Amino acid sequence: MATPGVGALLSVEELSVRYGGLAALSEVSFTVGEGELVGLIGPNGAGKTTCIDALTGFQASAGGHVRFAGAVIDDLAPHERAGLGFVRTFQSLDLFDDLTVAQNLEVAAGARSARPGLADRFRGRRPADTAEHLEEVIDLVGLGSIARRRPGELSHGERHRVALGRALAARPRLVLLDEPASGLDPAETSALGVLLTALAARGTAVLLVDHDMSLVMGTCERVHVLDHGLLIASGTPAEVRADPGVREAYLGAGGAR
Amino acid sequence: MGAYLGYLLAGLGGGAVVASLALGLVLTWRTSRVVNFSHAAMGTYLAFATFEFRDRGDLVLPVAGIPARIHLLPTPTLAASLVFAVILSAAVGAAVFWLVFRPLRRAHPLARVVASLGLYLYFSEITRLRFPTAGATAVTRYPVLPEHTVKVWGTGVSANRLWLAVLVMAATAGLATVFARTRFGLATRAAAGNEKAAVLAGVSPDRVGLVNWMVASVLAGLAVLLIEPIAGLDPATTSLLVVPALAAALAGGLASFWVTTLAGLSIGMVQSLILGWAVRPDTNWIPSWIPVTGLQQAVPLAVVLAALAWRGDPLPTRGAVLEGELPASPEPRRVTLWAAAGTAAGVAGLFTFSAPYRQALIVSLIAVVLSLSIVVITGYVGQISLAQLAFAGVAGFTAVDLAADGLSFLPAVVVAVAVATLVGVAVGVPALRVRGMSLAVATMALAVAIEQLVLGSEALSGGAGGRSVPRPYLLGVDVGISAPGADNFRPAFGLVALAAAVGSAVLVANLRRRPTGLRWLAVRANERAAAAAGIDVARVKLGAFALSSALAGLAGALTAFATTALSTSSFMVVGSLVALAMTYLTGIAGVTGAVLAGLLAQSGLVTVLGRGGTAGGGGDHTFLVSGLALVVMAVVAPEGLTGLVRRGWDRLSARPAGVGGRSAVTSAVATDGEVER
Numbered sequence A: 001m002a003t004p005g006v007g008a009l010l011s012v013e014e015l016s017v018r019y020g021g022l023a024a025l026s027e028v029s030f031t032v033g034e035g036e037l038v039g040l041i042g043p044n045g046a047g048k049t050t051c052i053d054a055l056t057g058f059q060a061s062a063g064g065h066v067r068f069a070g071a072v073i074d075d076l077a078p079h080e081r082a083g084l085g086f087v088r089t090f091q092s093l094d095l096f097d098d099l100t101v102a103q104n105l106e107v108a109a110g111a112r113s114a115r116p117g118l119a120d121r122f123r124g125r126r127p128a129d130t131a132e133h134l135e136e137v138i139d140l141v142g143l144g145s146i147a148r149r150r151p152g153e154l155s156h157g158e159r160h161r162v163a164l165g166r167a168l169a170a171r172p173r174l175v176l177l178d179e180p181a182s183g184l185d186p187a188e189t190s191a192l193g194v195l196l197t198a199l200a201a202r203g204t205a206v207l208l209v210d211h212d213m214s215l216v217m218g219t220c221e222r223v224h225v226l227d228h229g230l231l232i233a234s235g236t237p238a239e240v241r242a243d244p245g246v247r248e249a250y251l252g253a254g255g256a257r
Numbered sequence B: 001m002g003a004y005l006g007y008l009l010a011g012l013g014g015g016a017v018v019a020s021l022a023l024g025l026v027l028t029w030r031t032s033r034v035v036n037f038s039h040a041a042m043g044t045y046l047a048f049a050t051f052e053f054r055d056r057g058d059l060v061l062p063v064a065g066i067p068a069r070i071h072l073l074p075t076p077t078l079a080a081s082l083v084f085a086v087i088l089s090a091a092v093g094a095a096v097f098w099l100v101f102r103p104l105r106r107a108h109p110l111a112r113v114v115a116s117l118g119l120y121l122y123f124s125e126i127t128r129l130r131f132p133t134a135g136a137t138a139v140t141r142y143p144v145l146p147e148h149t150v151k152v153w154g155t156g157v158s159a160n161r162l163w164l165a166v167l168v169m170a171a172t173a174g175l176a177t178v179f180a181r182t183r184f185g186l187a188t189r190a191a192a193g194n195e196k197a198a199v200l201a202g203v204s205p206d207r208v209g210l211v212n213w214m215v216a217s218v219l220a221g222l223a224v225l226l227i228e229p230i231a232g233l234d235p236a237t238t239s240l241l242v243v244p245a246l247a248a249a250l251a252g253g254l255a256s257f258w259v260t261t262l263a264g265l266s267i268g269m270v271q272s273l274i275l276g277w278a279v280r281p282d283t284n285w286i287p288s289w290i291p292v293t294g295l296q297q298a299v300p301l302a303v304v305l306a307a308l309a310w311r312g313d314p315l316p317t318r319g320a321v322l323e324g325e326l327p328a329s330p331e332p333r334r335v336t337l338w339a340a341a342g343t344a345a346g347v348a349g350l351f352t353f354s355a356p357y358r359q360a361l362i363v364s365l366i367a368v369v370l371s372l373s374i375v376v377i378t379g380y381v382g383q384i385s386l387a388q389l390a391f392a393g394v395a396g397f398t399a400v401d402l403a404a405d406g407l408s409f410l411p412a413v414v415v416a417v418a419v420a421t422l423v424g425v426a427v428g429v430p431a432l433r434v435r436g437m438s439l440a441v442a443t444m445a446l447a448v449a450i451e452q453l454v455l456g457s458e459a460l461s462g463g464a465g466g467r468s469v470p471r472p473y474l475l476g477v478d479v480g481i482s483a484p485g486a487d488n489f490r491p492a493f494g495l496v497a498l499a500a501a502v503g504s505a506v507l508v509a510n511l512r513r514r515p516t517g518l519r520w521l522a523v524r525a526n527e528r529a530a531a532a533a534g535i536d537v538a539r540v541k542l543g544a545f546a547l548s549s550a551l552a553g554l555a556g557a558l559t560a561f562a563t564t565a566l567s568t569s570s571f572m573v574v575g576s577l578v579a580l581a582m583t584y585l586t587g588i589a590g591v592t593g594a595v596l597a598g599l600l601a602q603s604g605l606v607t608v609l610g611r612g613g614t615a616g617g618g619g620d621h622t623f624l625v626s627g628l629a630l631v632v633m634a635v636v637a638p639e640g641l642t643g644l645v646r647r648g649w650d651r652l653s654a655r656p657a658g659v660g661g662r663s664a665v666t667s668a669v670a671t672d673g674e675v676e677r
């Protein structure tokens, strides 16, 4: 078990979530450091999405605390947490279908950007640094050729990239990715792995939830394993892979996916 | 004490009718996910048709354009009439489901709201046209139930009240049993939650829907039929019985029959108690400026707000049913050019038209402002508001009130707009917790309450006679609508209206192009994703409510000064429905749609041109036609006229269509494996 970093960017302290009688998350604790790439895995229904929902304020917790960049953020609304640089994606992508790809990103960037100057505001122009930042994200995620299209016209893989791009446009210090590789082909998945590593290298921490073991094990420095809402293992990919409890959780739920 | 018990018991009759209508609303909600605003209007038609059958043996058809009536029987008996009522009700319910709401099952809630508003207008108008005596005072034509007086704890009450209550309880028990115990009930519950599950369970959602709609319609028809001896019938007010019924249905969570019925009975009894109380000579605590009927309307509003606050949620929950989409909202282009062209055309019209056309143009310009308010809140932000004319009315009477106190035109309008904005934001706050259909219901209840309680107040609106409007001067220039004693509709006022319309359109178009507009569309598309992208959803909605009610207020203030005497009839709830409907028809998600809606407005430029310059006229079928057009448009072309044109243009110029790939998206989302419940 890795010792929780003292100056960790995110620290989750005994977080619990209940849906009526079902304990979807029971006293889960872990940390994510600045620029660290951390995996969160577990069989279907283990509580991974619930964990992301609770961390980002979309789901009320039944106990525990979330600390981000040193401050307790339990009482912040989802948009306020995003404003701190704590940004998530959705398993179902949830893109803005009415907006173009570029606008999907712009909306997320605009919500946090420096206030535009008066002259810019009058003309409806965005400030130069926002425009630059957007271009950078578009390049990084590879959305240049589809920037003017709408999500409805895109392929599945492209839509996943838009979701990731939208999260990055919000200038995250930590992004939580909910199954970003689901439905991607092997080439797309390995490109995603390269991208995530590059992100972490640039200082953006990543919490990666995915079922693709080679992606998670190949990119993450540390991995946490959830099963039935309990954190059953934590450690380096090698340690987690060797853990008998983890194997049993996956086999018990119908084998590893 | 005995007197109060008497009022309560007397209210059982009205309460039973409310409950019976509410049961139908629950049924249709459970099968089609539609809050059927036309429910009571359908019931009203059915009741009148039954009277006509009883009196003359004729079947009066609810379809415009074919023979109005078919003679069936020479002298129908009471029993035959009741059978007739049941069969006709079932047939109408089946037709409405099959032709309108079945095709709309997967559409955006707005499409279903619009379709049901269209039916509301259609059935109200059919009733008015087919039964010309409908407006006459209530005659007890049809005492089906015994009417002798019964003593309850020493207080006398007419037996029919008790009978009604017993009947509606029996119906509730029947429905509750069927839903809990039978395969059909199970099928309905399955179909409501998940169509695919229903199909897998071997039931046809179509058949389930059909039966439920028929039952709902029969309940509505019988309810209105049986209330007639008690309350009389008047198509307009009876159609609005849907509001207390909606309140009762919401109290039952649109699911529980027993809670719904009890809520309906309670609403009727409390309303009756308030009425009885208020008219007693020894009641002196109610300020005289509060209209008593308005007080009664506050009851359903209170119930609606309580039910929604209790059940609402600031953000939709995960796995909330994915709703269909609103029409696409293209980015406005060449705003300055269009504004200049519009201004030039308006000025040209104002100075070349004769007085009737000038009047029509002014009506249209004001309607453009009102439609813009709808485009902002509903088209851009996706929040269905049926209270826009109520905001307009608040502003209109505030402006007149201030002007009567000596405030000059411009400050009076500014203050009136500010007041409307405040009211709009106040409405927006509870609306933050509800969305879709529920919001439509809440705003409709609110609009009725404002209409009856605020606008109905003699002190504010001058009662039936209305209030005379002082002559407006703008910077010393006379901008009065007509020269004293004339009907010349001076261009001076027209220019004010034109400036307001063009200014509002440019404002809305520019905001739409800015980051503000992107945030509007993001919230409209997906509130959860918007929050995740750092958008303060509540603030965006409140801002949109503020802008929208300000625009509605501006339209209301202009409406006030466009007449010499302002009455509440300019701001009835039906007007809000028509305005929403018109804007939806022309294209709710764009400024162009608002402009077209203004031109097509009742007594606006297009209708007056069509009539060759005569304003008004007897056989005005606006509501009938617009009601029908709405239903048809909602079903076949939910993106409205401008959307249709754009799609045609895209196809002609062979651009990649922006609408095509959406079903692929939906299926991609569906296979993502997000937990659904």
Ligand SMILES: Nc1ncnc2c1ncn2[C@@H]1O[C@H](COP(=O)(O)OP(=O)(O)O)[C@@H](O)[C@H]1O
Pocket: A019, A022, A024, A042, A043, A044, A045, A046, A047, A048, A049, A050, A051, B317, B318, B319, B675
């Ligand atoms: N809104 C909800 N209400 C009740 N139970 C839920 C809800 N969302 C998820 N669950 C349940 O919580 C558990 C964890 O779900 P989830 O977090 O989606 O798991 P994962 O993302 O790991 O597949 C599952 O048993 C799921 O059925």
Ligand SMILES: [Mg+2]
Pocket: A048, A049, A050, A091
């Ligand atoms: Mg999940």
